[in-house]
Amino acid sequence: MTANDISLLISRVALGNREAFTDLYSATSSKLFAVCLRILNNRAEAEDALQEIYVKIWRDASKYAPSDFSPMSWLIAIARNHSIDKIRASKPAAVDIDEMTDLSDEAADPEKEAIASSDRRGIDRCLNELPDTRAAAIRGAYLEGYSYQELAEQQNIPLNTIRTWLRRGLLKLKECLER
C-alpha cells in the first residue's frame, strides 16, 4: 500500500467510513503495534495502548492534514505520543534535569562530515554527522522511548548535564536536516 493509499484511507475514515477504518487497521496496525511494544516493553500494555490509539485515530482522523511527510508519520506520532504519555505519567522523573545552558558549537568531526556528505539522505545522513554516542542517544529516545534519566545512565553522563548534551545534538541535527 502506497503513502497515497494510506492518506486516502485516513480521509475516508474522517468521513466515518467503517470499511476504510478496517482497511487502515489491516495496513498499519502491525507497524503501530511494534511501536507500542518497543516503547512500553510489555505486551499486555501494548495491546491496551494499540486499542486506545486506533480509537483516537478514528476520532481524530478529521484533524489529519496531508503534508510533504508520509501519512505514516502522522500515525506513528499518535502511537508514540500515546505510549510515551503512558510511561512518563506512570514514572515521573525523580530528579530535576538541567535547564538549557549554552548550546554553542562543539568542534566538528571533519572525517565524519566527509563520509556523511556522500549519498545518504535525510535523518540517517544527518544522524551520521553527529558524534556516535549522541546519534545513538537520539535513536534510542525515538525508537525505545528512553527518558533523560535512562539516557544519562546509559551514556554515563551526569543527569544535570544530559539535557544540554542531547540538545546540542538536536541543534546540529536540525541544521543538517534544513540544509
Added chain:
Amino acid sequence: MTTEDDIKEPDDILAAEYVLGVLPHAERVAFAARLSSEASLRARVQFWEGHFAELEDEFAPVSPPSRVFSGIEAEIFASGARSSAPTSGWWGSVGFWRGLSAISLVALVILAGLYSGIIAGPGGSGPIVAPVFVAELSGESDEVELVTLYDARSGILKVSRVKGAPAAGRSFELWLIEGGNDPVSLGLVPTGDRGEVTVPEALRDKFSEAIIAISDEPEGGSPTGKATGPVLAAGKAIEI
C-alpha cells in the same frame, strides 16, 4: 530586545524533545497545551515527526492479536445507532463538547468583565483593571475539561468543570506551572461543577503566561507536594 530568531531556536529544540519524548512529564503536558494555540509550534513538531518517522523501518512489524481489533470495534461502534460517522450523535461528539466549553469560556469572559469591573481611578486618572486570567484546561484523552478564572485582586480562582470527575477515593489537584519551574499546588479542584480556590499568597502574581494543570491524586491531594498521578488536563492562563 528579543528577536524572532532568539525565540524560535529554543522552541525548535523543545519541539524535538517533545517529539522524541524525552521531556519530563510536567513539561511535556505544558508543551502539549501550547500546541493547541500555536500553529508555528505545530509546524515545528510536524517537521521533527516527519523526519524522525524516516526511521520507521527500524520498527519491525508485529501483528497484534485479533482481540485488539474486536476491542476497538466494541468501543467505537458500541451502540449500533452510531455506526457511521464518528461525530454523529451530539452526546458522543467531541465537537459538541468543545463547543460547549467554548461557550463556557465566553460566558466566563463576560462574567469576568462584570466581575472585575472597571474601577475609575482616584481623580479620574483613567480606569484601573485588575488582571484577570482565564484558562481552558483540556487533555489528550478529552475526558476531563475545566475552565478556570483567576482574579489577581481577590486571589480567588474560580473553577468550572465541563467534563470529568475524579474516581471514588481520588481527588483532582490543581497545579500552577510557571516557565520551566516545577508545578506548584494550587489546592484541590472543588467537588461539584463550580467552586472556588483561594490561591496561596506566594502564587498570586505568578499567573501571567503560566500553565494551569490538573492531576489525578489520592483523596485529599498529593502526599508529596509534587504531582504523583497522571496530568489529565492543562491550559495556558490568558490575561483578559
